[in-house]
Amino acid sequence: MRAVTWQGRRKVSVDNVPDPTIKESNDAIIRVTSTNICGSDLHLYEVLGAFMNPGDILGHEAMGVVEEVGRDIDNLNVGDRVVIPFNISCGQCFMCDHGLQSQCETTQNRDQGTGAALFGYSTLYGEVAGGQAEYLRVPQAQYTHIKVPDDAPDERYVYLSDVLPTAWQAVEYADVPDGGTIAVVGLGPIGSMACRIAAHRKRARVIGVDLVDERLDRARPYCAEVVDLRRDDAEEVVQSYTEGRGADAVIDAVGMEAHGSPVAEAAQTASGFLPSPVGRAVMKHAGVDRLAAFNSAIAMVRRGGTISLSGVYGGAASPVNLMTLFDKQIQLRMGQANVKKWIPDILPLLTDEDPLGVEQFATHRLPLSAAPDAYETFQKKEDGMVKVVLRP
Ligand SMILES: NC(=O)c1ccc[n+]([C@@H]2O[C@H](COP(=O)([O-])OP(=O)(O)OC[C@H]3O[C@@H](n4cnc5c(N)ncnc54)[C@H](O)[C@@H]3O)[C@@H](O)[C@H]2O)c1
Ligand SMILES: [Zn+2]
Numbered sequence: 001m002r003a004v005t006w007q008g009r010r011k012v013s014v015d016n017v018p019d020p021t022i023k024e025s026n027d028a029i030i031r032v033t034s035t036n037i038c039g040s041d042l043h044l045y046e047v048l049g050a051f052m053n054p055g056d057i058l059g060h061e062a063m064g065v066v067e068e069v070g071r072d073i074d075n076l077n078v079g080d081r082v083v084i085p086f087n088i089s090c091g092q093c094f095m096c097d098h099g100l101q102s103q104c105e106t107t108q109n110r111d112q113g114t115g116a117a118l119f120g121y122s123t124l125y126g127e128v129a130g131g132q133a134e135y136l137r138v139p140q141a142q143y144t145h146i147k148v149p150d151d152a153p154d155e156r157y158v159y160l161s162d163v164l165p166t167a168w169q170a171v172e173y174a175d176v177p178d179g180g181t182i183a184v185v186g187l188g189p190i191g192s193m194a195c196r197i198a199a200h201r202k203r204a205r206v207i208g209v210d211l212v213d214e215r216l217d218r219a220r221p222y223c224a225e226v227v228d229l230r231r232d233d234a235e236e237v238v239q240s241y242t243e244g245r246g247a248d249a250v251i252d253a254v255g256m257e258a259h260g261s262p263v264a265e266a267a268q269t270a271s272g273f274l275p276s277p278v279g280r281a282v283m284k285h286a287g288v289d290r291l292a293a294f295n296s297a298i299a300m301v302r303r304g305g306t307i308s309l310s311g312v313y314g315g316a317a318s319p320v321n322l323m324t325l326f327d328k329q330i331q332l333r334m335g336q337a338n339v340k341k342w343i344p345d346i347l348p349l350l351t352d353e354d355p356l357g358v359e360q361f362a363t364h365r366l367p368l369s370a371a372p373d374a375y376e377t378f379q380k381k382e383d384g385m386v387k388v389v390l391r392p
């Protein structure tokens with residue numbers, strides 16, 4: 001089959017690789033019909049490169065049709081249309097029972113000290129082959145699937161794999177009161193979907209923050225105000241909406257590749273060029289995070305408010321301003337999305353009325369063969385690219 005593979009820092013290619021086969025009795029194989037590129041893939045493209053091996057198949061936002069099931073799978077049939085959650089979870093352990101599917105104890109990577117295995121996401125998360133390919137092997141398939149109806153195009157459902165549950169969890173964790181004020185830092189797919197969900201569900205006053213024109217434009221219809229960081233001071237804008245108090249909640253939907261931390265940026269880039277073992281140590285221990293977005297969240301949130309982190313951070317020694325967090329009495333919630341937990345809440349919104357605008361969400365629809373260029377364009381934020389759906 002054809003698959004998008006990681007080949008080195010800032011280098012992906014489309015290769016012929018062996019078709020996946022059933023390895024465990026609870027596996028399934030799906031034929032992929034749509035598969036997205038995610039901001040998280042950009043971490044692998046660059047700063048988490050030390051945890052990748054050449055030839056690893058990328059991708060964790062796939063949907064398609066069931067081709068084959070292992071002998072222990074009795075709730076999926078060949079031909080079923082399914083979206084595959086980005087985290088691989090069993091549905092039966094303590095964590096899954098508690099709605100913490102991204103911490104599944106059956107698929108946790110204990111040797112790495114990390115949570116549930118993820119598709120296409122490096123040796124840190126199980127080095128499971130990803131979904132930017134013609135076919136995907138789905139472990140724990142009895143639970144790691146979302147059945148969807150045949151009545152609508154893929155793009156109505158494909159974001160159930162990641163964007164929708166991640167943005168939903170970000171809003172839930174932010175715990176903004178109905179009609180309250182929420183700032184969303186970073187208006188990529190996750191941030192812009194979080195704006196839509198916060199406006200729709202909580203009737204919140206949303207203040208979106210970014211520094212790329214088309215990303216600001218996309219969020220504008222769902223926001224009370226968008227702040228262009230190149231021109232305006234986000235903290236001041238938030239204060240002007242809140243009698244100087246700060247936002248009830250702030251979502252950080254940027255993560256470790258934030259613009260605005262030049263020193264860390266240089267160190268991170270260097271870590272990507274180091275030989276893998278050294279680069280890994282630098283990323284895990286030296287703390288080369290770029291905390292610009294998180295620091296702005298701390299500044300924008302009101303005393304007693306909540307910061308909800310959905311941006312991914314790495315590194316153990318980042319200088320977090322604990323004094324201000326403590327002094328302002330901030331709640332901090334974060335983590336990979338527990339995809340399956342939120343699906344029953346989200347599905348009723350995926351209707352012909354399309355209140356979240358999912359069917360117009362993609363900016364680019366491309367064949368799998370275009371992936372190498374698409375990664376580059378997406379990373380450079382060129383050509384108005386915000387969300388890419390690949391069609392194998
Ligand atoms: N928690 C989860 O389960 C989960 C799931 C998916 C993605 N993520 C993470 O969420 C983050 C966003 O994902 P995405 O797909 O939207 O990525 P993205 O890279 O497209 O979006 C990031 C946005 O942040 C903006 N930005 C950069 N620096 C900024 C700053 N200092 N202030 C304000 N905005 C800034 C960029 O212009 C961009 O629009 C990534 O870190 C990704 O890894 C987490
Ligand atoms: Zn993703």
Ligand SMILES: [Zn+2]
Pocket residue numbers: 089090091092093094095096103104105106107
């Ligand atoms: Zn589990």
